[in-house]
Amino acid sequence: MAENTIPEITLNNDVRIPQLGFGVFQIAPADTKEAVLTALEAGYRHIDTAQMYGNEREVGEAVRESGLDRAEIFVTSKLNNNAHDPEAARDATARSIDALGIGPMDLYLVHWPMPAVGDFTDTWRAMERFYEDGQTRAIGVSNFQIGHLERLLAETEVVPAVNQIEVHPYLSQTELREYNASKGIETEAWSPIAQGDVLDDPELKAIAAQTGRTVAQVVLRWHVQLGNIVFPKSTTPSRIVENRDIFDFELTDEQMSRIDSLNADRRRGPNPDEFNWIPE
Numbered sequence: 001m002a003e004n005t006i007p008e009i010t011l012n013n014d015v016r017i018p019q020l021g022f023g024v025f026q027i028a029p030a031d032t033k034e035a036v037l038t039a040l041e042a043g044y045r046h047i048d049t050a051q052m053y054g055n056e057r058e059v060g061e062a063v064r065e066s067g068l069d070r071a072e073i074f075v076t077s078k079l080n081n082n083a084h085d086p087e088a089a090r091d092a093t094a095r096s097i098d099a100l101g102i103g104p105m106d107l108y109l110v111h112w113p114m115p116a117v118g119d120f121t122d123t124w125r126a127m128e129r130f131y132e133d134g135q136t137r138a139i140g141v142s143n144f145q146i147g148h149l150e151r152l153l154a155e156t157e158v159v160p161a162v163n164q165i166e167v168h169p170y171l172s173q174t175e176l177r178e179y180n181a182s183k184g185i186e187t188e189a190w191s192p193i194a195q196g197d198v199l200d201d202p203e204l205k206a207i208a209a210q211t212g213r214t215v216a217q218v219v220l221r222w223h224v225q226l227g228n229i230v231f232p233k234s235t236t237p238s239r240i241v242e243n244r245d246i247f248d249f250e251l252t253d254e255q256m257s258r259i260d261s262l263n264a265d266r267r268r269g270p271n272p273d274e275f276n277w278i279p280e
């Protein structure tokens with residue numbers, strides 16, 4: 001394990017995704033290019049953005065200015081909540097591709113199911129067309145619960161490549177992760193360190209002391225060993241490097257179980273069954 005390379009996971013359409021990426025939620029557009037360039041310099045090759053974040057343009061600028069081949073970097077974006085209607089989805093997708101300015105996306109997600117707003121199966125059929133048209137190399141969903149996935153699988157054609165959901169030690173999502181896996185859907189874990197909420201946890205601090213790592217590294221390593229795809233956010237260069245540096249140590253089964261036992265089914269973000277927020 002001395003190499004410290006970032007492993008890749010093969011999605012259900014054979015596209016490969018780096019298991020560790022860099023998230024850019026809450027990074028101001030003015031700071032995004034520099035943060036992404038710092039991440040790419042540190043060895044990240046996977047960026048997670050969204051139309052909702054307002055920084056796709058700056059993500060694309062960083063990719064273009066990085067000096068790396070476009071094919072070396074995996075870029076995910078997400079269809080905004082105000083674009084579920086299939087026609088609106090077509091326009092929003094064109095805007096995302098234009099803003100990124102790097103050709104087709106690697107992965108494109110329905111950001112939220114928005115169960116009270118429209119019919120997400122219609123939205124998904126529009127996503128299937130974007131995939132067939134080559135606007136993205138893979139499509140997936142975010143914040144879908146088992147009931148939402150059951151409908152998609154029963155009523156539409158393409159099985160989502162990923163389901164991006166909130167996961168961290170206080171919300172381990174075992175049932176939903178197992179359901180995803182049973183359908184060939186990879187789990188992506190958002191807010192993997194609960195936006196910092198887990199960092200003072202005494203049990204995690206004890207495991208960090210045992211391993212000689214930071215709490216953030218221990219928690220990110222726990223995700224990796226569970227099989228989750230993760231993309232921690234940071235605008236602090238030393239933390240960007242720290243969070244990437246998790247592939248040269250391993251947690252024991254006992255340490256993994258101790259982290260599993262911290263689950264409290266406690267969300268940091270919105271509940272997908274109730275979240276129907278539409279941006280202006």
Ligand SMILES: NC(=O)C1=CN([C@@H]2O[C@H](COP(=O)(O)OP(=O)(O)OC[C@H]3O[C@@H](n4cnc5c(N)ncnc54)[C@H](OP(=O)(O)O)[C@@H]3O)[C@@H](O)[C@H]2O)C=CC1
Nearest residue numbers: 023024025048190191192193194195216232233234235236
């Ligand atoms: N699909 C969805 O609905 C959602 C998707 N996401 C995605 O997941 C990504 C990550 O989630 P996010 O909500 O940003 O939260 P994270 O769990 O990644 O936490 C980010 C916070 O933790 C701090 N932090 C990062 N690394 C460290 C460290 N090593 N030590 C101490 N503090 C640290 C950051 O501070 P600082 O920047 O100051 O260093 C920031 O305040 C997002 O950027 C986005 O791409 C997130 C939410 C919802």
Ligand SMILES: O=C(O)C(=O)[C@@H](O)[C@H](O)C(=O)CO
Nearest residue numbers: 025026050052111269270277
């Ligand atoms: O970060 C995301 O991807 C989100 O969807 C969040 O911004 C989410 O909409 C939220 O936190 C709302 O308070």
